[in-house]
Amino acid sequence: MRLLFRWLMRIAAGLVVLVVAVIALVYFLASQSLPDYDQTVKVDGLAAPVEIVRDNANVPHIFGESDPDVFFGLGYAHAQDRLWQMTVLRRTVQGRLSEIFGQRTVTVDKLLRRLDLYRLALQSVEVQDDYTKAALRAYADGVNARLAEINDEALGRGAPEMFLFNIPVAPWQPGDSLAIIKLMGLQLSGHLEEEVLRARTSLMLDDPARLSDILPDVPGSGIAALPEYAALFPGAQRFASAAPMPDDPLSPFPRRGLAGASNAWTAAPSRSASGGTLLANDPHLGFTAPAIWYLARLELANGGVIGASIPGVPAIMAGRSDRLGWGLTSSYLDDQDLYIEKLNPENPEEYLTPDGYKKFDSRPSIIDIKDAPPITLTLRWTENGPVLPGTFYGLETITPPGHVVSLSWTVLSPRDTSMSASMALMISDDVQGAIQAAERFIAPSQNLSLADRSTIAMKTIGAMPKRDARHHSQGRMPSQGWLPENRWQGRMPYSSNPEFVSPAGGLLGNTNNKIIDRPFPEHVSFVWGDTQRVHRWEKLMQDREVHTRDSFIEAQLDTISFTARSLLPLIGADLWFTGESAPEGTPERQRQIALALLAEWNGEMNEYMPEPLIYAAWLRALQKRLIADDLGPLAEEFKHVEPLFIERVYRDIDGASAWCDVKQSAPVETCTDMARLALNDALVWISERHGTALESLRWGDAHQATHDHQVLGEVPLLRYFMNIRQSTSGGDNTLQRGRSSGEDPDPFLNVHGAGYRGVYDFADPDSSVFITSTGQSGHFLSRYYDDQAQLWRRGEYIPMSLDTDLARAAAVGVTQLVPR
Template sequence: MGIVFRWLVRIASGLVLLTLAAVLLVYFLASQSLPDYDQTVKVDGLTAPVEVVRDTANVPHILGASDPDVFFGLGYAHAQDRLWQMTVLRRTAQGRLSEVFGARTVHIDKLLRRFDLYGLAHRSVQAQDDYTKEALRAYAAGVNARLAEINENALGRGAPEMFLFNAPVSPWQPGDSLAVIKLMSLQLSGHLEDEVLRARTSLMLDDQTRLADILPDVPGPGIAALPEYAALFPNLPRYAAGSSMPDTPISPFPKRGLAGASNAWSAAPTRSASGGTLLANDPHLGFTAPGIWYLARLELAKGGVIGATIPGIPAVMTGRSDRLGWGLTSSYLDDQDIHIEQLNPENPEEYLTPEGYKTFRSRPSIIEIKDEAPITLTLRWTENGPVLPGTHYDLGTITPPGHVASLSWTALSAQDTSMSASMALMNADTVRQAITAAELFMAPSQNLSLVDKDTIGMKLIGAMPHRAAKNQSRGRIPTPGWLAENRWQGRLPYADNPEFVAPAGGILGNTNNKIIDRPFPEHVSYEWGDTQRIHRWERLMQSREVHTRDSFIEAQLDTVSFTARSLLPLIGADLWYTGASAPEGTQERQRQIALNLLAEWNGEMNEHLPEPLIYAAWLRALQIRLIADELGPLAAEYKHVEPLFIERVYRDIDGASAWCNVRQSAPIETCTDMARMALDDALIWISEKYGGSLESLRWGDAHQATHDHPVLGSVPVLRFFVNIRQSTSGGDNTLLRGRTSGEGPDPFQNVHGAGYRGVYDFADPDSSVFITATGQSGHFLSRYYDDQAQLWRRGEYIPMSLDLDLAHAAAVGVTTLIPR
């Protein structure tokens, strides 16, 4: 027995030692790719030395003898910290993910090949101005200098992920940067999915007047009546089961409600306590680790520029110089239209046009798949745009037999000069110069908020499609592509893009709300990103005569939900204090406790409170009960609570209270009945999910920010090192926006919000501040991988200074790049 025991101890000890050795080996290999920030490197492609000074937050301050040399330094810095992220972005745009990740990403590659974003981006290089072409070439050379350094010095392949997903990394090219911009256009465009959902919902509803309830128009005039979708395509089934593409974390296709958001507001000197202009901006995107934003300072010939860049793109996308500040919010411009194309029954390679049948423009495309045989696609384009598969956003459910769907989209241009616009913006001195520079911007459409030392302004930038006045659906649902009135007629003049400069009130802002009301086709959109946050913003802005940097920060971090404060009195009107006494442990008692908590709540979505969780679960359960019988399986597509829908129902606008009655049941249910049953549903779900007393619940336990690594985030053990999870305040409709997932076992996880926050004060520019949600490095062994995450969660910021002496004073390293 003793011998057996001794051998078991030896075997166990051996296994422990082997495991320890394996861990040390993995650590050694992974740590080889950690960049050295304090060195001198000889590189090709430079005309003079470049200095990269890393401040205490690891923000690179890049100085060179010329602007191209500075962009070279930015490319080098991006590749030092985010090489894996850059290569994945490029592969995504190329439609080449499956070469690395295998069959699980084939559906992504197929669709990206059909869009041809990568080919269009490379053809757009020649459309840029000379300054931008030179910047793109220099940036690419900087990236390639880092690749050469990795290869020459065996620096762990540049990133830990490269060991797990070994694939050659080709040199960076100027067109690759433009491809990343086009990929951002894809992530920020949501009208395609909205059109499909509106069409599918129209087919499901017996009473078409109810379509305006579940997909409500933003209050205000200007919405024209639409034809029923079934009237445009009468042979479609009333309901067809969807066949959407598989969901993977690496997918660039946004889910409905997650196609982009943001906040920005500015104050003129007359509304600023210091007498200088103010600007706050926090663009919202899906959370990942690392985040999409990368902080940098560029010392250009016109002066210093500092703010948030996107790895792969040589420009500060939101930030400031010493003369100008700029920020971005999603405009929700309707820049996509689906067309249903009729095939020639005699020849499926032809489709109908206003001039008769024409042949698809087509070419083959081979997708290489890791560990599997390659597949060949036939890519087809019509005059309206690329032909899309029926699996994409369930297009097949609204496409009649003998037809295919195509897409018109402003990003599908080979003459896209958005990069040139970004370059000109960084070199602009005034609001007016910036607005002029932005005319070259095409996609993604944004609201550009601007301040110089004296003036504030906002301009919608991006190409606005010119639709015919007789367009059958006004761009809201798919239309027959063979009718001339449904086809785009070019681009509206840039002067037609909404513009606001030096308003009398001295305050400008956007929370993705409706900004203008113009008749079709000069309208901007019928689908807006928000109808709720704007009310809270108005109150905060107008509650002070003058503002400061700190009051703008306070607004960025505000967690009071206007939606909760407006909807709870409606849905609970007949429930407050009306229940009979009930013994402890009964459902009636739980309902009374919940209602008492909510009655005393001010709508603050604080992570430490129980009320936000009770409220969110109640509203979610209520919407499910209201729509489940009318929409059947399609109800699952409505993942987020639609506040205007709930309000319409409980105010009985145009008979919307009809949603409260369950059609399949004999009794006539009232809206009060539905509110009571939904509250019980929510409380049962909370009890099963979290247990304990209602008073002990924490919103932050459910509302965790999920900064997950898109590739390694689901790998056992590794996920504990690469994922960044945080308990957070805020919600779907607060200024501190934390958009919930709306699906799965954890529907209130915070998956989409402000990955970057910046506040710029032009009375004292160096007191400006910024922060990102994760950190500068994409290397999970780096101390800069998540060092900003807790600051971000607590609502703290780091200085945004152009003072080079401050950067040098406590630099964590200085990299000097010298010509070889």
């Protein structure tokens, strides 16, 4: 027995030693790719020395003798910190993820190949201006210099993920940067899915009038400056279920409600306490670890610029110089149209055009798949654009037999000069110069907020398709592609894009809300990203005669829900304080407690409070009950509460209260009945997920920000090192926006929000501040992987200064790049 015990101890000790050795080996191999920020590196492709000074937040301040040399330094810095992220972004847009991840990403690759974004990006290189071409080449040289250093010095393949996915990394080229911009356009797109959903919903509803309830037009004339239908073809499948889109973290295709968003607002000197202009901006994208944004400062020939860049792209996309600040918000301009293309019954390789049948422009494309045979796709294009598969957002459910669907989209331009526009914007001296520079911007369309030292402005940038006034669906649903009146007729003049300069009220802003009301075809859009946050912004701006940097920060971090304040009195009107006190532990008692809490609540979506969770669960359950019987399986497509729909129903606008009656039941249910039943549903769900002590609930427990690693975030054990999870305030409709997933079993996870925040004060530019949601590094062993995450969660910022001495004084390292 003693001998057995001795051997068991030896085996246990051996296993412990083995585990420690494995951990040590993994740590050693992973740590080899941690960049050394304090060194001198000899590189090829550089004309003169470049200095990269990293301040105490690891923001690189890049100095060189020429602008191309500075962009070389940015490429090198991006590759130091985000090589894996850049590699995955490039492979995504190329449709080559399956070479690494196998069958998991085949569907994503197929869809990207059909859109052909990468080939279009390569074609766009030649139409850039000379300054941009030089910047793109120099940036690529900088990335490749880092790749050469990794290979020469055996620096752990450049990133820990490279050990798990041992793949060759091709040299970077200028077209790769343009491709990433097109990929961002895909992540910001939402009109295509809206067209399909509107078509499917119109088929499902017995009363066509109800379509304007569940998919309402935004009322009003639009807010920017504050003051001193067409039938589908027969044969479409009314009750067909759509195949789900890829729900992989690597998929760039946004789910409905999770396309681009953002906030931006500006104040003129007349509305600023300091007498200088102010600008605040927080672009919203899906959360990842690391974030998509990377902070950087570039010292260019005409002065320094600082702000948020995207790894893979040589530009400051949102930021400031000493003279000009710029911010971006999704404009929701309708830049996508779907077309039903009629096949030739005698030859399915031909489709109908206004001039008769014509052959598809076809070519093969081979997708290599890890551990599986390759597959060959036939890519087909019409005059309108690429032919999409029926599984794409459920197109098969609305496509009649003998037809296919194609897509027109401004991102698909092979002569896309958006990169040149971004570069020109970055070096502009004033608002007017920036507006002129942005004329070359094609896609994705954005609202560009601007502030120089005396002027504020907002301009919608990006190509606005020119549509015929006779267009059958006005771009709201798929239309017949062979009819000339449905086809695009070029681009609207840049002067027709909405523009607001120096408004009399001194304040401009956008929360993805409707900014202008013009008749079709100059309408800009029928679909907008916000109908709620803008009202809270309007109040906060007009509550003060003058603003400061800090008041703009307070607005960015505001968590009061206008939606909760406006909807709760409607849906609970007949439920508040009614009936006798119910016995403890009964459902009636739980409902009374919930209503009592909500009655005293001010609408603040605070992570430590119970009321936001009760409210969010109630509204979600209510919308489910209202639409389930009318829409059947299609109801699952409406994963987020539509406040205008709830308001229309409970105000009975144009008979919208009809949604409250359950068709399949004999009694006639009232809207009060539905509100009560939905609250019961919500409380049952809460008790199962979070317990029955309503007063002890915390919204933040359900509303955790999911900064997850796209590849390793679901791997046991590794997920605890790679993912950054945080309890957060805010919600779907607050200025501090934390868009919920809408997906069971955790529908309130915070998956989409401000990965970057910046506030710029041109009375004292170096007092400006910014922050990202994670950190600068993509290496999970780096102290800079998540060092900004808790600051971001608490609503704190880091200095955004162009003071060179300040950067040097607190530098964590200085890298010298010298020509070999």
